[in-house]
Amino acid sequence: MKVFKSSAGIAAALAGAILAACTVVVEEGVGSYPPPRPQVCTQEYAPVCARRGERQRTFSNACRAQAEGYRPVYSGACRPQSSRPQRPQACTREYNPVCARRGSRFRTFPNACEARAADHRIVKPGAC
Numbered sequence: 001m002k003v004f005k006s007s008a009g010i011a012a013a014l015a016g017a018i019l020a021a022c023t024v025v026v027e028e029g030v031g032s033y034p035p036p037r038p039q040v041c042t043q044e045y046a047p048v049c050a051r052r053g054e055r056q057r058t059f060s061n062a063c064r065a066q067a068e069g070y071r072p073v074y075s076g077a078c079r080p081q082s083s084r085p086q087r088p089q090a091c092t093r094e095y096n097p098v099c100a101r102r103g104s105r106f107r108t109f110p111n112a113c114e115a116r117a118a119d120h121r122i123v124k125p126g127a128c
Helices: 007-021 062-067 112-117
Strands: 048-052 055-059 071-075 098-102 105-109 121-125
Touching (some): 055 062, 112 121
16 A cells, blocks of 8 residues: 655546546437437428328428427328318218319219218209
8 A cells, every 4th residue: 555645646636536536427329218309400491291100390491390309201291181071971862963083083872971072072952
């Protein structure tokens, strides 16, 4: 055991012991989770629809979406969820024909309820 004769030697030994006890090891690996988020994004306007859990939101670019913790899903603004009312579960059997359309196809339905239940838009009363 060494005996230090000066206060400078004691202070140096004490400082060395403290520094040795305070060593911090930082490991930054490629596969770390969660991935680091960008801190600075450009002002580029290239809108994306991004999702975090069940929530969707439109961002001006993918970098901004990731900075907020969202995952870009597709390019462009988010499309609003369908605001159509729920399709009826049961329709009456009345015969009041309508011409309805879905996409480019036209079809005659026995009544408007049946057309809406098949996800068609009514074009006119009567057969097509």
